[in-house]
Amino acid sequence: MKKVFLMLCAVILAVAMLSIGAYAAETVIYENDFSDSTTISDFKAYRFDWEIRDGGLYLTDKSPDGTALDNTFSHIIYQAKEKMTDYIVEVDYMNLQTAGGIIFRADQASVDSQGNGFYGYVAFVANDAAKGALGSGDVNGGWKGNIHVGSASTDCSVGVNAHIRVIVKGNKIKVDITNKDNGNAIYSYVYTVGESDKDEQWPEGTVGLRMRTNYTAANVSSIGTAYYDNFKVTTANEVNENDMSVTAPVSTLSIDTSNLVTVYTNNFDTEDSIKDFKQYNGTWIVYDGKLYLSAASDTQTHILYNGDDALKNLTDYVLDVDMYNTQTQAGAIVRSDIAAAFEGTNAFCGYIGFISFDGKLGAIGYSTADGGWGGNLEVSSAVLTPGSNIHLQVAVKGNLLQYTMTEQETGKVLWTFTKENDYWKAGTFGFRMYSQLKNELDNVNNTAFDNLKISVYSDSAVPAIGSKGVELKMTLGKTDYTLNGETKTMDVAPIIRNERTMLPVRYVAEALGAEIGWDGATSTATLKTADTEIVITVGATTATVNGQAVTLDSPAFIENDRTYMPVRFVAENLGGTVAWDGATSTATITK
Numbered sequence: 001m002k003k004v005f006l007m008l009c010a011v012i013l014a015v016a017m018l019s020i021g022a023y024a025a026e027t028v029i030y031e032n033d034f035s036d037s038t039t040i041s042d043f044k045a046y047r048f049d050w051e052i053r054d055g056g057l058y059l060t061d062k063s064p065d066g067t068a069l070d071n072t073f074s075h076i077i078y079q080a081k082e083k084m085t086d087y088i089v090e091v092d093y094m095n096l097q098t099a100g101g102i103i104f105r106a107d108q109a110s111v112d113s114q115g116n117g118f119y120g121y122v123a124f125v126a127n128d129a130a131k132g133a134l135g136s137g138d139v140n141g142g143w144k145g146n147i148h149v150g151s152a153s154t155d156c157s158v159g160v161n162a163h164i165r166v167i168v169k170g171n172k173i174k175v176d177i178t179n180k181d182n183g184n185a186i187y188s189y190v191y192t193v194g195e196s197d198k199d200e201q202w203p204e205g206t207v208g209l210r211m212r213t214n215y216t217a218a219n220v221s222s223i224g225t226a227y228y229d230n231f232k233v234t235t236a237n238e239v240n241e242n243d244m245s246v247t248a249p250v251s252t253l254s255i256d257t258s259n260l261v262t263v264y265t266n267n268f269d270t271e272d273s274i275k276d277f278k279q280y281n282g283t284w285i286v287y288d289g290k291l292y293l294s295a296a297s298d299t300q301t302h303i304l305y306n307g308d309d310a311l312k313n314l315t316d317y318v319l320d321v322d323m324y325n326t327q328t329q330a331g332a333i334v335r336s337d338i339a340a341a342f343e344g345t346n347a348f349c350g351y352i353g354f355i356s357f358d359g360k361l362g363a364i365g366y367s368t369a370d371g372g373w374g375g376n377l378e379v380s381s382a383v384l385t386p387g388s389n390i391h392l393q394v395a396v397k398g399n400l401l402q403y404t405m406t407e408q409e410t411g412k413v414l415w416t417f418t419k420e421n422d423y424w425k426a427g428t429f430g431f432r433m434y435s436q437l438k439n440e441l442d443n444v445n446n447t448a449f450d451n452l453k454i455s456v457y458s459d460s461a462v463p464a465i466g467s468k469g470v471e472l473k474m475t476l477g478k479t480d481y482t483l484n485g486e487t488k489t490m491d492v493a494p495i496i497r498n499e500r501t502m503l504p505v506r507y508v509a510e511a512l513g514a515e516i517g518w519d520g521a522t523s524t525a526t527l528k529t530a531d532t533e534i535v536i537t538v539g540a541t542t543a544t545v546n547g548q549a550v551t552l553d554s555p556a557f558i559e560n561d562r563t564y565m566p567v568r569f570v571a572e573n574l575g576g577t578v579a580w581d582g583a584t585s586t587a588t589i590t591k
Contacts, residue, residue, distance in 0.1 A: 132187020
């Protein structure tokens with residue numbers, strides 16, 4: 001008897017577990033492959049008629065109220081028997097022409113024949129058939145606006161077959177659009193309801209489809225041409241946090257930045273650090289060893305390098321810079337045509353790798369030649385937290401543009417992406433910041449750039465930086481010096497030690513095109529050019545030049561927080577010559 005009872009309990013438990021499993025699994029709410037023309041009655045069409053034929057759902061040029069065909073939208077709404085909150089809805093958008101996509105969380109009682117009267121959200125392919133987007137209707141049946149627009153994809157164009165899938169659960173929305181034929185991602189975006197002022201915050205509702213009738217700008221029409229297939233709505237019971245994350249597009253493109261030759265560095269140590277930069281729409285300053293935006297007259301400001309002609313016209317190169325306390329939109333500019341740049345919002349006339357207004361996303365974009373905004377070439381998922389310290393790298397080579405964001409503290413790569421684009425082929429570099437308050441984030445006097453480095457690829461020709469030659473004059477006891485005739489200021493002065501002239505090494509090394517590294521643990525400085533590496537340790541009587549030991553006639557030392565080195569040793573090993581004028585106590589270094 002006991003055995004029978006135990007067997008009965010096991011059966012009951014098994015049935016219970018099956019019931020729980022069935023409840024937890026995804027359940028089909030509605031499915032239609034549009035093979036049966038009578039199933040059109042499951043929907044209600046607005047503004048124009050829809051029909052099922054040849055196994056697809058098509059938009060026709062007929063209108064129940066006699067409305068003439070124009071450049072507008074039509075929608076068709078599934079007549080749900082009850083309101084839905086959390087679900088997954090997907091469809092194939094075949095032979096896409098212009099804008100079209102999935103409507104979800106639509107207020108079924110309010111939907112009307114207005115052009116945008118779907119009263120909910122829409123995940124769609126944009127008008128130009130080149131990118132994905134997420135938008136929202138408003139409570140008056142109008143268009144509230146785009147919540148997010150993706151970047152153009154080579155896998156999305158007129159005639160492409162796309163698959164659109166939306167997961168909506170609680171306050172999260174995930175949109176994925178893929179190329180149905182090759183599986184490549186076209187658009188992937190995760191949104192938290194209420195983050196955008198373009199969101200009416202629709203909490204529940206039915207689903208449907210939306211399509212533009214025609215798009216005159218591209219001379220394409222969806223009428224009788226584009227169609228929907230394999231429409232499906234399921235529950236979202238098993239969707240978890242991991243499912244609600246961006247699916248990064250697969251990119252086989254990359255730029256190798258492992259073998260570089262540094263041609264310019266700027267650590268923004270002195271006020272002179274920005275004398276070779278031209279400022280637009282704002283005031284930039286060097287403070288506490290970093291570059292800040294201190295004031296601005298417009299929403300966007302930029303600063304561009306305007307020094308050596310060779311650096312202003314670089315073609316293939318890599319920009320590295322540290323960015324501290326990130327707030328709202330800011331980033332690094334490359335290939336900027338400084339002759340075309342002007343005091344306009346987006347008139348930096350080049351490419352930019354930047355963070356978004358909310359301080360959470362990375363993006364690659366560009367300015368047009370007329371100073372307008374060309375658009376985002378790629379946008380990341382949310383990978384940043386406002387207040388972060390990150391390292392930016394923007395690389396250009398041929399028609400490739402690569403942007404990488406790295407966490408300063410750990411070296412962890414937060415996001416990297418490479419795009420093909422040949423709008424800008426050469427130009428200078430610089431920075432751009434959003435100056436005004438945005439979502440309680442403000443860059444002014446908060447966000448800083450430091451440790452700027454410009455490098456070229458080791459397999460390319462090293463530009464003749466300073467083609468006019470370098471002439472550096474420094475006088476004992478004076479902080480003013482001249483570089484190619486221009487007066488500049490150091491924060492410390494040259495001095496005499498052990499009957500040798502000792503100069504603050506950074507000013508000499510950078511003028512001669514060397515990159516400086518410092519190891520505080522060993523008090524060792526490393527000076528590098530394309531073909532020379534000098535390693536000097538404070539207090540040591542020997543140094544190394546390209547690995548060979550060399551005796552110093554006067555060791556390096558630190559004074560007033562600056563490292564001094566023997567001028568002749570440094571200059572001559574970096575390819576320069578030194579002349580000494582005893583009457584004026586001036587050292588002249590030329591190269």
